[in-house]
Amino acid sequence: LSTADNEHVHDHDQPGEPGHGGATSAALSTRVNALVAGLERRGLTSETEIAATLERFLAGAGPNNGARLVARAWMDAGFKSLLLADANAAITQSGLDLSHWAPVKIRAVENTADVHNIVVCTLCSCYPIGLLGPSPGWYKSEAYRSRVVREPRAVLREFGCVFRPTSRSAFGIARRNCATLSSRADPPAAPAGPKHNLRNSSRATPSSAFPFYNDARGT
């Protein structure tokens, strides 16, 4: 259940909630174990069923999915237009089956010489696990979620991304039922000027990251 530990304690905007950055993973494990034990006691699910659900979901989930979409957009202008206009259609056309994922609208945006996009879920930790795999710890940390909307360039600098002061930064805030997928404007083979000095060539955020815990399921 380690993935569930990491992925989901959602909605930390309630008073007194420790949030992703405030609780240790041991504390989260204790809470998740207690929850699972309670669900098992009431016959609602079992550890085996949860493990099988996670395994099924994560089997096809990895950053290679998102990378494939971005790479294809680099090579195929028609596909790029479709990805930017209707990312869900582009994903389906690419043969990625995200039907096990909750109904979610993905939105793709493009980084250009003048605009760099960065995605954050400030209220919880929405992330397109189906396209990028389980989210990294920093994405869920309170430090990232609270700082990046206030001092985006300072945070990006710590990641090694430096921008000209004239560059405009656009921030997408991940929100359930709507997601943003950012991609670099050009393939890495393009001449690498300062404007392309980005470490993260693709970054996406979904609405409902995790079907098992997705509170939008069935609606």
Add this chain to the structure above:
Amino acid sequence: VTLAVGDRVMTNARNPPRHTRLPRYLRAKPGTIEAVHAVFPLADEHAAGRTLLEQLYTVAFAAADIWDIDAEPNCVIHAELWESYLVHS
């Protein structure tokens, strides 16, 4: 759908004693509709076990309107917000 791309809006200033997806730092702030999405269950109601379908938008906020003189230059915050958070201005 009552709002269109380019419309100027204000977010409400409510401080509800329950779940909401309007972040505190975006309350009572001016923004511009950047995209009109579909209808999705309003999270505020969903958290209480009810289903209320509502139009979802992407709203763009100038960082300077949120953080005043402490904002980094040339930054825009885009947030996906439900219709009931917004008032046409």
